[in-house]
Amino acid sequence: MIKKKINIIKKLENRNILYQVTNKNNLCKILNEQKINLYCGFDLTADSLHIGHLIQLITLKYFQELGHRPIILLGGATSLIGDPSFKLRKRKINSIDLINIWFQKIKLQLTNFLDFNCGNNSATIINNYKWFHKMDILFFLRKIGKHFCVNHMMNKDSIKNRMINNNTEGISFTEFSYNLLQAYDFAYLNKNFNVILQIGGSDQWGHIISGIDLIKKIYKKKTFGITTNLILKNDGTKFGKTEKNTIWLDSKKTSPYKFFQFWLNISDSIIFNFLNMFTNISSNIINNYNQKKNNIKQNSPQYLLAEYMTKMIHGQNNLVISKKITNLLFYEKINNLSEKDFFILFNNIDNISLENKIFDLQTILILSKFTSSRTKASILIKSNAIFINNENISNITFKFTKYHKKFNHFTLLRKGKKNFCLIYWK
Incomplete structure (x- = not known):
């Protein structure tokens, strides 16, 4: 029986991943x-990737599974410049030494997503600092810069937004030149690695087109670009490293439990889109979830997504622990928790260790970073937002006693419905 060829573009469309294609x-x-051979670039602006990068990685994986060779370009050089695309202010400039450290950490992370030992289509990681750090500026201006029209560049949305927005500081020549550097990346990889396709988020469209045009002008070759749909928060804003509440792939920056909880709390309005985009779960299963109303959290589409994503990023063991913590915090009565259960919580959720003496609640709320001042702490308490061992506390003069210390050591502090901190009394 002849195996039917998979149309990867059609598959990306069906999973709602594809945004644009040339x-x-x-x-x-x-x-x-x-x-x-295809590539996707990631600048080194932190020591970890985050969930905003996942769609590109998933797309590369789809291509690799069909026999194509994915190349990851980590921007050791372009990270020194900073991509101005749709940013209101210039990015922080980091040292080359720090960027090199981040390179090694992210390189290690990437080994969890792609196969680097599968023959001809083994994934490869490249640092563009390799060719940029020794490039002569006259060569760059004469051979590369001459192919770019400033008028055309200024009409790109990523540049125009910075130029016309009165709330910004404008755009520096350094950032303005970023487009040339990324375009040259594509040209370099085309010449030296026969790369004919670049993928990126939809905010990278302008850079990708510049690279395609540059290759056509220099090498007279036809290349292609694909952009993927951006991953947006419930409020419609983009997930990014510089945004608040970033969900990192590094377990030290975002614990597996918090990672699990993030997916568990995806809103109903976007959950089925996320299931399509982030997983390879069949459309029939996803549609079946969509058609039935189920109020049991463990049988919800959110739970399905949380299980899939946590296992994919953090492995089966961390998934089991994350599910257990979720059960302990949200479904078990606190008096049923064993001392072992409290130690599991302490090792996996936000916590503080304190001397076993008398503290008032307002001080504890500040120490736990639930608030920043006694005035704000008082407001939280009065608004019935604070719970001690799942018991609501509305007394602003409340002080902790032995009664509130489980097994003489543990107190579960909660703000609202989902913010926990476990206190360990030494």
Whole structure:
């Protein structure tokens, strides 16, 4: 029986991953007839990737599973510049030594997503500092810069937004030149690694087109670009490293439990879109969840997504622990928790260790970072937002006693419905 060829572009469309593609019909024809080299770039602006990067990684994985070779470009050089795309202010400039440290950490993370030992289509990681750090500025201006029209560059949305927004400080020449550097990345990889396709988030469209145009002008070759839908929060804003409440892939920056909880709390309005985009769960199963109303959290589409994503990023053992913690915090009565259960919580949720003496609640709320001042702490208490061992406390003069210390050591502090901190009394 002849195995049916998979149309990767159609698959990305069906999973609601694809946003834009250049010369779609021609690219589909090439992908149907041969294996290609493709790349996606990530700048090194932190020591970990975050969930905003996952769609690109998932897309690369789809291509690799079909025999294509994915190349990850980590921007050791471009990270020294900073991508201005749709940022209201210039990015913080980090040292080359710090960026090199981040390179090694993210390189290690990437080994969890792609196969780096599978023959001809083994994934490869490249640092663009390799070619930029020794590039002569006259070469860059004469050979690369001459192919870019400033008027055209200023009409790109990513640049225009910075130029016309009165709340920004404008754009520096350094940032303005970022587009040239990324375009040259594509040209370098095309010449030296025969890369014919670049993928990126939808905010990278302008950079990708610049790279395609540059390759056409320099090497007279046809290349292609794909952008993916951006992952947005419930309020419609983009997930990014510089945004608040970033969900990191590094377990030390975002614990597996918090990672699990993030997916568990995806709103109903976007949950089925996320199931399509982030997982390879069949459409039939997803549609079946969509058609039935189920109020049991463990049988919800959110729970399905939380299990899938936590296992994919943090492994089966951390998934089991995350599910146990969720059960202990939200479903078990606190008096039923064993001392072992409290130690499990202490090792996996936010916690503080304090001397076993008398503290008032307002001080504890500040120490736990639930609030920043006694005045704000008082407001939280009066608004019935604070719970001690799941018992609501509305007395602003409340002080902790032995009664509130389980097994003489543990007190579970909660703000609202979902913010926990476990106190360990030494």
